[in-house]
Amino acid sequence: MLQVYLVRHGETEWNALRRIQGQSDSALTAKGQRQAQQVAERVKHMGITHIISSDLGRTRHTADIIARACGCDVLSDPRLRELDMGVLEMRDIDTLTLEEESWRAQLVNGTPDGRIPKGESMTELSLRMRASLDSCRELPAGSIPLLVSHGMALGCLISTVLGLPPYAERRLRLRNCSLSRMDFQQSPWLAPGWVVETAGDTSHLDMPALDEIQR
Template identity: 30%
Template structure:
């Protein structure tokens, strides 16, 4: 059995001000670093074999706190980057709604059909992320694995592993440093045992 710990990165200034980050390489802010320290304390309780991360700075920074306490290397993978939001990157949600009303409406109501100006379609992100996930699972049989990524890719991995259509994307939520646990058995059946859990931030 593989046990996957899918973890969203800590808070950034752009998260704080509701700006769309996408593939912009934004670092953690002070609160994000504190969140990551609390997260690392939590993850020290588990027997982890490998740590993978998106290659974007906010994910790598978050993973580094865990890696330090677990004495593990970080394997960086571009496949786990956030969705490329094109011209929306750097804009707040309200600015997107105001400047791109039609595209925003489609994104909110039927995200799988949305064509973000200059960005990726959800189905393409899904394919990218699942290719990366298959690589990880192929080289990590019967191991406990951390993947530090972003809200979008994590939701898509959960949907893909559970066989849920990506049209349901907006019905799922991911908070900063949220921990999600999925167990994958020999018959390839996946069981979600924990979702969007941030209890470590209350310790």
């Protein structure tokens, strides 16, 4: 049975300041680097064979820390990037105008093809995340990959595997450096496919991590 581990990157400067990143980037804080070391300690004896990361800086830095502990190289997959949040990237979440807030709301209220201007829809996000997950099935037998990605991106992936709409990710709390796992199950009794083994586990972190809206 293929097991795929999923890690959200460590806390960043803009996570702590409540600024929207999307496909823009900010550096890991000291706390974020410590979180990455702690998740690395947790997984280093799990036989991870491949570390596959979004190509954004915050995920690459987290992946490099995990890779050093696991003795693996990091492969880059841009399909694991965070949702493109268009014109709202780099903005402070708390100072959006009513109109801007209404664009953001389209991501979470099920508006068909809803998106922030110049940004990406949740359906587009879920399709590219699912394609990245599915490509793990092409790795050699016995591989145990670990994917390093983002809060909305991983939430969207887990939600859609469960048969929920992509925006159900709002109902999942995936804190910085939380660990999740999906298995691809071939069973004569159950429909073959992806199964969520665990989501958002932070038991390896020694201090509370922010959730993605830092409340």
